[in-house]
Amino acid sequence: MGEFDLIARHFAPLAGPGARGLKDDVAERAGEVITKDVLVEGVHFLPTDPIDLVARKALRANMSDVIAKGAQPTSYLLGLVCPKALGPEAIATFAAGLKVEHDLFGLSLLGGDTTAGPVLMISITMFGKPGPRGVIGRDGAQAGDAIMVTGSIGDGLLGLEAARANPPADDPAALPYRVPNISWSVHEVIAQYAKGSLDVSDGLVADAGHLAKTSGVGIQIKADSVPLSPWGYEARAAGRLAELLTGGDDYQALFTIDPSDIDHVQSRALKELRVTRIGTVTSDLMPGQVQVIAEDGRETPIRIAGWDHFGSS
Amino acid sequence: MGEFDLIARHFAPLAGPGARGLKDDVAERAGEVITKDVLVEGVHFLPTDPIDLVARKALRANMSDVIAKGAQPTSYLLGLVCPKALGPEAIATFAAGLKVEHDLFGLSLLGGDTTAGPVLMISITMFGKPGPRGVIGRDGAQAGDAIMVTGSIGDGLLGLEAARANPPADDPAALPYRVPNISWSVHEVIAQYAKGSLDVSDGLVADAGHLAKTSGVGIQIKADSVPLSPWGYEARAAGRLAELLTGGDDYQALFTIDPSDIDHVQSRALKELRVTRIGTVTSDLMPGQVQVIAEDGRETPIRIAGWDHFGSS
Numbered sequence: 001m002g003e004f005d006l007i008a009r010h011f012a013p014l015a016g017p018g019a020r021g022l023k024d025d026v027a028e029r030a031g032e033v034i035t036k037d038v039l040v041e042g043v044h045f046l047p048t049d050p051i052d053l054v055a056r057k058a059l060r061a062n063m064s065d066v067i068a069k070g071a072q073p074t075s076y077l078l079g080l081v082c083p084k085a086l087g088p089e090a091i092a093t094f095a096a097g098l099k100v101e102h103d104l105f106g107l108s109l110l111g112g113d114t115t116a117g118p119v120l121m122i123s124i125t126m127f128g129k130p131g132p133r134g135v136i137g138r139d140g141a142q143a144g145d146a147i148m149v150t151g152s153i154g155d156g157l158l159g160l161e162a163a164r165a166n167p168p169a170d171d172p173a174a175l176p177y178r179v180p181n182i183s184w185s186v187h188e189v190i191a192q193y194a195k196g197s198l199d200v201s202d203g204l205v206a207d208a209g210h211l212a213k214t215s216g217v218g219i220q221i222k223a224d225s226v227p228l229s230p231w232g233y234e235a236r237a238a239g240r241l242a243e244l245l246t247g248g249d250d251y252q253a254l255f256t257i258d259p260s261d262i263d264h265v266q267s268r269a270l271k272e273l274r275v276t277r278i279g280t281v282t283s284d285l286m287p288g289q290v291q292v293i294a295e296d297g298r299e300t301p302i303r304i305a306g307w308d309h310f311g312s313s
Numbered sequence: 314m315g316e317f318d319l320i321a322r323h324f325a326p327l328a329g330p331g332a333r334g335l336k337d338d339v340a341e342r343a344g345e346v347i348t349k350d351v352l353v354e355g356v357h358f359l360p361t362d363p364i365d366l367v368a369r370k371a372l373r374a375n376m377s378d379v380i381a382k383g384a385q386p387t388s389y390l391l392g393l394v395c396p397k398a399l400g401p402e403a404i405a406t407f408a409a410g411l412k413v414e415h416d417l418f419g420l421s422l423l424g425g426d427t428t429a430g431p432v433l434m435i436s437i438t439m440f441g442k443p444g445p446r447g448v449i450g451r452d453g454a455q456a457g458d459a460i461m462v463t464g465s466i467g468d469g470l471l472g473l474e475a476a477r478a479n480p481p482a483d484d485p486a487a488l489p490y491r492v493p494n495i496s497w498s499v500h501e502v503i504a505q506y507a508k509g510s511l512d513v514s515d516g517l518v519a520d521a522g523h524l525a526k527t528s529g530v531g532i533q534i535k536a537d538s539v540p541l542s543p544w545g546y547e548a549r550a551a552g553r554l555a556e557l558l559t560g561g562d563d564y565q566a567l568f569t570i571d572p573s574d575i576d577h578v579q580s581r582a583l584k585e586l587r588v589t590r591i592g593t594v595t596s597d598l599m600p601g602q603v604q605v606i607a608e609d610g611r612e613t614p615i616r617i618a619g620w621d622h623f624g625s626s
Contacts, residue, residue, distance in 0.1 A: 006401070006427060010408035016388055016421020027390065027424035029440065030343035034423065036438060038392040040430040075329055077340065079351040079392070079436045088319070095323035108329020110347065111340035114319060117353040123392045123436035125349060127342065 023214055024137050025065040025198060026128075032074075033128045033135055035065040041119040044249075045178070046160075048167035051090050053178040054120065055097030060180045061201065062126035063105065064251040067184060068199035070136040070191030071128035073105060078112035079123035086120065105184060131191025136255070141196030141215035143283035145256035148265065148275050150183035152229040153204050157247025173231055180251035183273045190255055193265050196281075197255035203246040205302050207254055208279075208290045218285025221245075224295045227276040242302050245292065256281050336527055337450050338378040338511060339441075345387075346441045346448055348378040354432040357562075358491070359473075361480035364403050365410030366491040367433065372414045373493045374514065375439035377564040380497060381512035383449040383504030384441035386418060391425035392436035399433065418497055444504025449568070454509030454528035456596040458569035461578065461588050463496035465542040466517050470560025486544055493564035496586045503568055506578050509594075510568035516559040518615050520567055521592075521603045531598025534558075537608045540589040555615050558605065569594050 011022055018028045026033040039058045041047055049057075063073040078098075082091070101107055110127075159177025166174065175181075190197050196215050200207045204226065212219045223241060232244055257265055265275055285291055292300040324335055331341045339346040352371045354360055362370075376386040391411075395404070414420055423440075454460075472490025479487065488494075503510050509528050513520045517539065525532045536554060545557055570578055578588055598604055605613040 006404055010404050011391070011422060011425075011427075014408065014411055014415060014422040016423065018388070019421070019423050022422075022424060024424075029388075029423060030345060032343060034390065034438075036390040036392050036425050036436075038394055038426050038428055038434075038436060040394055040428060042431070043429055075331070075342075077347065077349040077438055078324070079349050081351055081353055081434065091319055091323050095327065098327055102327060108332070109324060109327040109335070110329065110332050110342060111335060111337075112324075112349050113351050114324075115351055115353060116356055117434065118355070118432055119430070121351075121394065121430065121434060123349075123351060125347075125390055125438040 020137065026069050026135060028135055033066055033069050033071045033130050034125060035062055036123065036125045037061045037065065038121065038123045040121050046163055049163060049178050052093045052097030054122070055094045056101050056179045058122040058124050059098065059101045059107065060182045060251060062124045063184065064180065064182050064199040064201065066126055066128035067182065067187040068190065068197050068253040068255070069130065070133070070187055070194060070197065071130040072187050073107060073126055073128045075108045075110045076124050076126040077110050080112065080114045081117035081121035082114065083119060084116050133191060136190055136194045136197040138196055138198050138211050138214035141211055141217050141256040141281045143217055143281050144259065145195055145281040146259045146262055146277050147219060147221065147254065147256050147279040147281060149200065149227065149252055149254050149278050150186050150273060150275055151181055151252040152227045152232055153200070153250055153252065154232045154235065154244025154247055155229050156180065156249025156251070157243060158231045158235055160249065177249055180249060182251050183253055185272050186253050186275065189265055189268060189275065190253060193257045193261045194255035195257060197253060200250045200252045200254050201248060203248050204250065205245050205290050205292065209288060211254060212290055213288035216287040218282045218287065218289045218291065219279060220282050220285065220291045220293060221279035222293050223300055225276065225278045227274060242300065245302060333450065339382050339448060341448055346379055346382050346384045346443050347438060348375055349436065349438045350374045350378065351434065351436045353434050359476055362476060362491050365406045367435070368407045368410030369414050369492045371435040371437050372411065372420065373495045373564060375437040376418065376497065377493065377495050377512040377514065379439055379441035380495065380500040381503065381510050381566040381568070382443065383446070383500055383507060383510065384443040385500050386420060386439055386441045388421045388423045389437050389439040390423050393425065393427045394430035394434035395427065396432060397429050446504060449503050449507045449510040451509055451511050451524050451527035454524055454530050454569040454594045456530055456594050457572065458508055458594040459572045459575055459590050460532060460534065460567065460569050460592040460594060462513065462540065462565055462567050462591050463499050463586060463588055464494055464565040465540045465545055466513065466563055466565065467545045467548065467557025467560055468542050469493065469562025469564070470556060471544045471548055473562065490562055493562065495564050496566055498585050499566050499588065502578055502581060502588065503566060506570045506574045507568035508570060510566060513563045513565045513567050514561060516561050517563065518558050518603055518605065522601060524567060525603055526601035529600040531595045531600065531602045531604065532592060533595050533598065533604045533606060534592035535606050536613055538589065538591045540587060555613065558615060
């Protein structure tokens with residue numbers, strides 16, 4: 001049973017006001033958005049990843065959810081589970097990693113809990129201030145919308161490979177896995193223009209599927225329009241496009257807008273960040289269906305596996 | 314280095330508005346109190362504990378913090394890390410445990426995250442509605458105050474021993490460890506009368522020390538006035554009083570009031586819960602010092618070890 005089925009079956013009946021039926025990545029409370037992402041050693045980061053970068057990744061994984069809802073991350077609670085072998089220097093380095101993100105993004109720590117455990121685990125609860133239209137959910141995509149994505153896709157996967165192959169900290173190809181290159185300032189663009197939105201953390205195709213399913217629409221992605229990094233172009237030339245489109249840990253925003261807003265979004269966004277149109281929302285497909293079209297106009301068969309921590313298929 | 318030193322040295326400089334300097338168990342935000350307690354298999358509960366009771370304990374450990382601040386627990390986010398071997402039935406049983414607490418205490422689930430990991434781990438972020446005087450902190454105890462405690466002390470320790478000795482679910486002596494007997498309705502009493510307050514989770518003497526240190530006062534506890542359960546009386550008769558007073562996992566509220574309010578508190582509280590005076594706040598001791606006085610009026614030497622997950626002493 002996958003994570004989404006588990007949540008739907010057992011936890012959704014427990015959800016209260018503000019929980020959005022557990023169908024989104026955030027809750028709403030007292031005019032704020034709240035998200036909670038847990039990162040576990042060996043699952044979301046490698047034991048060899050530098051601990052200051054692990055701290056930064058934990059904050060960015062949560063900021064990514066907040067940003068994709070058109071909200072500005074403000075503050076957070078930290079639950080830290082540490083192996084006893086981890087010394088005070090490691091804790092100091094971890095805190096220094098948090099401080100880097102505080103200085104970059106104006107975050108502050110609200111409180112939390114530290115305890116011992118078998119592996120390093122970081123549980124963040126992050127608060128954000130939504131824009132004037134409130135939370136931009138997964139449920140707002142409509143047929144005819146343009147599908148936009150920030151940054152580049154596939155670098156999380158390639159970064160994981162680099163981090164595994166070459167654990168020392170200074171491999172630049174590993175950095176997008178260790179410190180996801182979130183597109184912080186897109187939260188204002190999303191707040192103003194987006195109709196449906198979420199972050200890409202399970203893989204582009206899987207997350208497009210979540211958007212499509214919750215909005216009750218189909219999504220068509222043009223494979224050759226998906227933005228890639230130099231590493232991504234190399235991997236694509238090696239025939240690995242399908243892997244890039246389904247790999248996890250990208251932490252980019254995926255959102256839909258009215259096609260008449262594309263120029264506004266891009267002229268505003270291009271100054272500070274990369275926003276690319278990669279496809280169209282359509283009613284010609286089954287609700288929840290994602291179709292990836294190759295350069296030659298034919299459908300690329302892609303198994304929507306994505307990054308499902310409970311996946312058994 | 315202990316947990317409290319770690320927090321003070323590395324995390325307190327990162328704290329922002331509402332964090333109360335990380336000197337309390339809760340943060341304040343948008344008129345609510347927020348707490349975050351993480352429970353780890355093998356640290357806060359046993360692998361043999363029934364998983365529905367683990368769910369209930371996780372909620373109660375967090376409710377205990379909220380209640381001790383004079384606030385009513387309302388809703389929470391759940392971060393759940395599960396070993397892959399845990400099947401759908403176990404998840405259903407876990408959710409059923411949450412539901413029991415929802416029905417008892419009017420809680421609702423706001424959102425969260427589920428992921429895989431090496432052991433079961435539950436990270437709760439809980440919200441509460443404070444009383445008209447706001448959050449009752451650790452810093453309000455004053456010389457002359459009476460020290461009050463709810464329920465009985467030492468059952469967490471004895472329950473852990475019973476749970477270890479006899480894993481089947483139906484051992485009544487194990488229950489106080491598995492499902493702490495929190496004193497939910499005391500939140501109203503604390504909101505109205507308490508000056509300094511916190512919950513007893515690290516052991517009575519250690520937590521009295523936290524209260525004393527943060528308030529800058531000394532605390533004198535009369536050992537024979539500490540409320541015990543029938544199991545506690547048995548253990549005391551066996552010469553284990555010091556263990557009861559320093560064992561963890563009691564999840565009772567420890568608070569100070571003006572002595573003139575004792576009758577009000579007890580007449581109100583006795584209808585629904587047990588509140589006992591166990592000592593006095595004093596300026597005759599060093600700030601932060603806790604003195605335990607035995608029946609014969611002599612000081613009982615108790616090493617303030619408590620339940621420090623990072624303790625190395």
